[in-house]
Amino acid sequence: MKQRHLILSSFLLILSCLGTARAEQALGHDLAPLPKPTPAPAFTLQDGDGNSVSLADYKGKVVLLNFWGTWCPPCRHEMPSIERVYKDLHKKGFVVLAINQTETPDDVFIFTSQLSVTPTFKILYDKKSAVAGKYGVVGLPTSILIDKHGMMRYRAIGGRDFNSPKVEKQISSLIKEK
């Protein structure tokens, strides 16, 4: 009996060790619900063509803000998955605003031309990180999911697989809300 217990304990310990090692490398597969939804701060930024884009333009849609930079490895890693979920859901009322920090459209063009999946969502330029500051973003990537009423509902610090079923479900549930 003691030996069975010993074997079971050993197995559990080994699995726990291996599981922890794997978790270290993986992108997350869901967004964290914010304990207290608060209004998303308003902003206006320019896109790569110099057009002004405001958060207010997307009232009534579910908006994913993704704060990122081309030098940031997890930002680069997660971007194709953002494009895939955007393609799946944008016709249902889902918008992505990828807010680049401090770089130029030329920097971003070089980066996006190297991706296997070219982003079709909007990329905006926060040259002095003023909008990141408004949202309390201190590290990249940080993503915030905003509901149709302009309330911040979910947040992710660090890279995520946005194409995972769980994230798609989280976004879809906000799209279905009235």
Add this chain to the structure above:
Amino acid sequence: MQTTYLTRIATILFGLLIGLGAAGGACAKTQVTVHKNPKSGMLSWTATDDGLSIKLVQLLPDFVRAVYAKHNLPAKQYNEVAGYCDFGTILRNTSGKTLKYDVRDWRAVASGGAVGRVKPKSEWVAEWRKAGIHYTWTLFPDSGTFYAGDWQQGFTTIKLPHGTRFDLILKWKIDGVMHSGRIHNMQCAPDVTKGQ
């Protein structure tokens, strides 16, 4: 017969467990693995403890200079950062609960007894602002509230000379309860430009 068989299995499993422990510290409090990058020769430490996983990778001063030069920081500023003991740091909340950390609670205790503090990002940024620099990224944030699944990476800067060996003492909170851990025998990257 069955007892002997079970004893053998138990022995093998324990051997495997001890092997894992030898490779990376026992799977107990502050489980640490050390890895040497075969190409760069740089060392990294990965530690897991109550609800936290942290990886610290040695950064050569020249690498740090190159990163900040790319972001147009003047030589005075990037040389100051490169003069610290710098690590690429990845911190992950593995608790499923809310994790809070503040690098001001962390300490590096050198083998000779000297204590190095982690210089918070906000102090660097304040100095850079005075010099008219608005760039604020790449450094590991001073503090954070991580919900389940959150993680973050950036450079941590410790005030110790290059090549110093030290223990890093970490503190963090899970749902308001303070935890601490110690990573033994870490080492600052050498300054190869000075022949260390």
